Amino acid sequence: MLLNLSHTEENYIKAIYHLEQDGKPVSTNDLSELLKTAAASVTDMLKKLKQKKMVHYKAYYGCNLTEAGRKGALMIIRRHRLWEYFLSKKLGFSWDEVHDIAEELEHVGSTSLIDKLDAFLGYPRFDPHGDPIPDEKGHIVQQQNKLLSEIPLHLPVEVVQIGDQSAHILELLSDKNIRIGTLLEVRKRFTYDQSLEIKTGSKSITQISKELSQNILVKDHE
Known part of the structure; x- marks a missing residue:
């Protein structure tokens, strides 16, 4: 499948793919915020992508990817990952x-x-x-991962995915020795701020914020 899209157009259909939830339209404001682009520029780009049959777009309604747009977005995500x-x-x-x-x-x-x-x-x-x-x-692959923030105490789990992948979050996780494949156990949940005390590995104990725990996705350790 040849996309015949500019780099910017590819970025747009990838962004729309990430913003789509259960087929609900993606607003121009959401795209503008994610791509750090003026709303007027987003509208112009959506019109171009509609002409290329990459999106369904209607003013004041938002947009969704067409089947071709979805396939194109997945191709770009494949390359990226x-x-x-x-x-x-x-x-x-x-x-x-x-x-x-x-x-x-x-x-x-x-x-x-x-x-x-x-x-x-x-x-x-x-x-x-x-x-x-x-x-x-x-x-x-469709995953059924759970947020670490929702895991019961003393249940062994394995880190399988990170939600917010901004560099400062990943750097913080590395400093706490938390990576994909790390085995964790929630030892204590603090009522005041819902921060967690967790055990990583056999001995290491560390504390993480509620916000950070909501960006760590886990599965039961088998």
Whole structure:
């Protein structure tokens, strides 16, 4: 599938994909805030994407991706997450460094390159932040992860995904030795601010804020 889109247009359909919830229209204000772009510029871009049959758009109603737009967004996300995996696993970049570099590399549109990269990496299913990587057909794993903030006390869990992946959040998690695959146990929940005391590994005890715990997604440890 050749997108024939500019880098900016690719960024838009990827942003719309991330903002879509259960098919509800994405507002121009939400796009403007996410992309840090003036609302008028967003409106102009949505009109262009509508002409290219990437979005359904109606003034004062918002937009949704068309089937072609959704497939295109998943293709871009596939590129991005594979490059993040490559940068982390093969070049040694830390997980708080890979996003910005992958933002540039994701616009390399060669499907054969991405398919060969996928094979070279051993067909990884998840990127360094635990996000699922779409396969070559655009299929993506549906996850049923839970927020650490909602986990009962003394239940062993494994970190499988990070919500807010901004560099300062990832750096903080690294300082607390929390990464994808880390085993955790909530030891105490403080009533005053809902912060948590957690055990990582066999001995290490640390305290994290409610906000941080709401960005750590986990599954029961098997």
